[in-house]
Amino acid sequence: MHAAENRDPADQKPAPGSLLTRVPGRARPQKEALQEFEKAVAELRQQYEPVFWPLFVPEAKEMFRWRVELECGCTHEVFTHGEDKYPDDRSNLDPITRRRLPVGEYWCPTEHGPIQKPYRDIVEWVDRKIMEFPADPEEPEYDWMDVEIWAKIRKPGPHLSAFWRVKLACGHYDQVCTDVDWKPEDGPKIVSEERISEIRRDFEESWAAADNTGWPEKGSERDHIRKMIDLRWPRPEPERDCFACTQVGRITGYQRIGWLVSKTSPAPASSPGIDRKKIEARLAAAEAEVQRLRKQLDNPNDA
Template identity: 80%
Template sequence: MSAADTAPVDDQTRESARLLKRVPGRARPQKEALREFEEGVAQLRQHYDPVFWPLFVPEAKNMFRWRVELECGCKHEVYTHGEDKYPDDRRFPDLISQCRLPSGEFWCTTDHGPAQKPYRDIVEWVDRKVTEFPADPVEPEYDWMDAEDWAKIRKPKPHSSAFWRVKLSCGHYEQVCTDVDWKPEDGPKLVSEERIVEIRRDFEESWAAADNPGWPEKGFERDHIRKMIDLRWPRPEPERDCFTCTQVRRITGYQRIGWLVTRTRPAPRPSTNLDREKIEARLAAAEAEVQRLRKQLDNPGNA
């Protein structure tokens, strides 16, 4: 954490201070908030060697409590490192990828019902992990797939795949599976012009069939498939559907609660002999000045 993150800032001069408001509702009892925080810290410590705790494990005494309101209307309690760091300055965790959300976003745990995942462009291939798999079973793994289609894609021998963590244009992170030997600089593999004609025909016929509920309905998914057909079915695809976009909400306001651990004012410092000597010296100087002024009043001609 840099000095800029912790330096006190006047609310009136901060751009993000425009979100300071009274958030409806009441804060939880301090003891309850502190107990929950300490439970989370105990779990976090299990993931790090003690030597790294000062870097990755927060201390309750440094945390400031806020109530935040999201664009969906939900209210949540959050913490920041100090009272001068606003909630929309902090990058909160993505509860699925464990990466950080863009500033000003928060994962809303309220169930708002099903939402269709939007597709976002992949802007960065961050890193990858190779996973080994056994041979695929003889029978189809999916109920909706027939034996003929399964035979075309089935891998009869043990195989490996690379799972990439990718950053999307929305700032969120998702996972993409590729062949082990593929690299981002290779670019996507495309099918032939003849094959793309077949793929387009197969999809259009399936969508037109009234008795085929297994294919995607109109919307993001079908638009995405048509886009990939126009690009000649690139693999890996240049975009990915983002689940995080359906769960996060923008912070629209926040209100201070107070320190997670109550801070007491330091007791006044007891006076020392040195303090007394300074006071006596100032008093003597003041008395001497009074005597000088009295002499001037008694002898105005000498003033």
């Protein structure tokens, strides 16, 4: 067993500042960057009560601008809390799951064209949410679905499903649906030898058809089906296709641009001379409010 192979991707961190380089291209005008920042801040202020702003809403004058290059070749501008806080120092956000990405990765907003999502082993069943669904409709839910197949899988009454948040081997998070009574320690359910022979035959026949349009098409999807057949069709499946893997890029280099608000020019009107004492007092008030809300959540009747 090699330690390096078992290392969580979140732990693979280059030395601070080791990726400083010259990033090709030019920085956009400072005014444009500030406008975008203020727009994002205005949205955050809408999301949170003012008492939480010191915790969740960054201040323009604390922000340092960087140009960052990713392994996909794209360059983007990012902000950090200072000229010695490097863009790969801490983990960035996955905007879909709102979970942190492994350190050194960045969600590239560029559209890279269709890419098949790679399958990754599920390494942790983190937590779950139970959701209730009404009875399925009598007619198939999808146009392409066979009526007989629908009759077999249709749930005639209201039913519950569990949605598990799972951590994948790549360090990303995704969601997997299971039966409510399933627990990770049970391991996956598998089908009989007889049933798996039928499933294998059905897929092989559809893939061997002359026009070869059988689902799923060649590539990682079909490889995944073959693997599941070899494992006797486990439910839940031990792997999941990872959307984040098609969207994130490792940060390959970064270059300083400068402070978002020039240190010599006066601070913008939105943050008039806030000193440390004031921020600390606001932080204490916010923390007290969090405590109070937590208590209220724990003891809803005492509110």
